[in-house]
Amino acid sequence: MPELQLVSTPSEHLDGSASGLVGDLRAHFQTGTTRPLSWRLSQLDALEHFLMEREQDIFAALRADLGKPITEAFTSEIGMTLSELRLTRKKLASWMKPERVRTPWVAMPGRSYVYREPLGVTLIIGAWNYPVSLVVLPLIGAIAAGNCVVLKPSELAPNASALLAKWIPKYLDRKSIRVVEGGVPETTALLREKWDHIFYTGSGTVGSIVMQAAAKHLTPVTLELGGKSPCIVDESANLNLAAKRIVYGKFFNAGQTCVAPDYVLVHEHVHDALLNRIVSTIREFYGDDPKQSPDYARIVNERHHARLTALLSEADVVTGGQSDVSDRYIAPTILKNVNEDDAVMQEEIFGPILPVISVPSIESAIGYVGRRAKPLALYVFARDEDVQDRVLAGTSAGGTTLNHIWIHLGVPALPFGGVGGSGMGAYHGRHSFEAFSHRRAVLKKPAMPDPPILFPPYSARKLRWIKRLL
Numbered sequence: 167m168p169e170l171q172l173v174s175t176p177s178e179h180l181d182g183s184a185s186g187l188v189g190d191l192r193a194h195f196q197t198g199t200t201r202p203l204s205w206r207l208s209q210l211d212a213l214e215h216f217l218m219e220r221e222q223d224i225f226a227a228l229r230a231d232l233g234k235p236i237t238e239a240f241t242s243e244i245g246m247t248l249s250e251l252r253l254t255r256k257k258l259a260s261w262m263k264p265e266r267v268r269t270p271w272v273a274m275p276g277r278s279y280v281y282r283e284p285l286g287v288t289l290i291i292g293a294w295n296y297p298v299s300l301v302v303l304p305l306i307g308a309i310a311a312g313n314c315v316v317l318k319p320s321e322l323a324p325n326a327s328a329l330l331a332k333w334i335p336k337y338l339d340r341k342s343i344r345v346v347e348g349g350v351p352e353t354t355a356l357l358r359e360k361w362d363h364i365f366y367t368g369s370g371t372v373g374s375i376v377m378q379a380a381a382k383h384l385t386p387v388t389l390e391l392g393g394k395s396p397c398i399v400d401e402s403a404n405l406n407l408a409a410k411r412i413v414y415g416k417f418f419n420a421g422q423t424c425v426a427p428d429y430v431l432v433h434e435h436v437h438d439a440l441l442n443r444i445v446s447t448i449r450e451f452y453g454d455d456p457k458q459s460p461d462y463a464r465i466v467n468e469r470h471h472a473r474l475t476a477l478l479s480e481a482d483v484v485t486g487g488q489s490d491v492s493d494r495y496i497a498p499t500i501l502k503n504v505n506e507d508d509a510v511m512q513e514e515i516f517g518p519i520l521p522v523i524s525v526p527s528i529e530s531a532i533g534y535v536g537r538r539a540k541p542l543a544l545y546v547f548a549r550d551e552d553v554q555d556r557v558l559a560g561t562s563a564g565g566t567t568l569n570h571i572w573i574h575l576g577v578p579a580l581p582f583g584g585v586g587g588s589g590m591g592a593y594h595g596r597h598s599f600e601a602f603s604h605r606r607a608v609l610k611k612p613a614m615p616d617p618p619i620l621f622p623p624y625s626a627r628k629l630r631w632i633k634r635l636l
């Protein structure tokens with residue numbers, strides 16, 4: 167086993183085990199430092215300063231890791247995070263207030279409340295495709311709920327990971343919030359420890375490893391996973407609009423988005439018309455040679471590049487298909503005549519390749535989706551509201567945007583998370599605060615009166631009263 171380097175700051179190295187780190191944080195949590203509203207707000211302020219003052223460094227890191235265009239880097243990694251942060255700061259005092267709930271007669275006299283208390287020492291493990299926001303967004307929830315936190319950014323986005331390890335300790339309270347860089351050995355060492363919550367974003371395979379490690383300590387988990395998110399296009403859809411939004415949602419970050427449409431199921435009556443519009447939209451967005459476009463990102467590494475190009479070997483390519491490993495480039499690619507058992511339909515594509523599959527009816531599209539694991543997202547383009555309702559009723563997914571792609575995750579009031587194979591638990595907005603809070607039941611009883619009906623000696627008369635009061 168290689169020597170581990172658990173790095174809390176660039177200058178701080180821990181040896182092999184993470185137990186010292188977790189022990190320090192646990193002792194610190196016990197001091198109560200992270201509980202007051204004032205600490206939580208101060209850390210949210212500091213996080214805002216980090217995001218605003220280090221914006222150019224963040225852009226540079228994302229450019230180096232993924233060739234991210236600045237507008238995509240801003241909207242998905244900084245802008246959305248800032249708006250969640252500001253909402254949380256505004257609402258936090260009210261979220262923290264004990265919530266009064268109804269007290270039944272049998273528990274009277276008394277007043278019942280739900281208190282939100284911090285879980286304790288929490289671990290956030292991020293993925294590489296949005297390497298800043300996938301750790302900072304859950305961090306907002308962890309701070310808001312008053313927890314100590316270890317962040318483990320993805321090693322596959324090394325520049326973003328190094329940036330977080332360098333700057334987070336400079337902006338935030340280092341005694342409460344730490345950054346550990348590293349890959350499988352370091353994450354394995356972290357997972358051996360007892361945490362009060364683990365928040366994981368990444369593939370289902372590793373999600374299962376995380377859950378098994380958590381089970382040893384009965385640690386609750388939030389698993390933000392992926393899967394093949396379908397996009398259904400009905401014959402009633404506005405095809406120009408559908409093409410524009412599908413191309414945007416698919417080729418944003420070169421398709422490396424957990425909620426990108428993985429494949430399109432289009433009604434056979436509009437299959438050719440949609441394909442034509444998608445092809446012309448790609449040209450409109452990225453020009454004749456998307457490789458030269460400043461608005462088109464790159465594949466994260468050579469391994470993923472090879473995985474994706476292998477999917478193209480026997481495919482019927484409508485447009486795209488070009489690749490250049492030296493530049494980690496794969497053109498926006500559309501496939502047709504794809505069969506259900508083709509390689510491209512087995513795993514989440516997670517890259518700029520979009521199979522467009524013709525279906526004879528909406529019911530057959532629903533059946534197609536139903537034969538697969540429940541997706542993280544599902545999209546429907548249809549002007550016919552009956553079609554929208556039929557798809558919603560006939561399928562299950564983590565979330566759905568109707569007539570657009572993944573805009574639902576920019577609505578903080580909506581929980582963002584998967585179902586079944588695409589994950590468990592949810593976050594964003596208040597849901598992030600809830601994900602990192604324990605809802606503690608508190609019943610406040612006065613000393614008097616103290617009705618005797620519950621106490622022995624029992625009697626038939628007391629039982630009659632109990633039955634009436636329930």
Ligand code: NAD
Binds near residue numbers: 300318349353391589
């Ligand atoms: P990844 O390779 O960055 O792995 C995710 C994290 O798991 C990393 O921090 C990594 O260090 C850790 N890890 C990897 N192997 C491990 C192991 N054997 N033991 C312990 N830890 C390990 O990312 P990925 O898994 O390639 O992520 C892509 C997947 O994540 C896709 O399925 C995508 O849909 C999903 N995803 C989901 C969301 C969401 O919000 N639901 C967001 C982004 C990505």
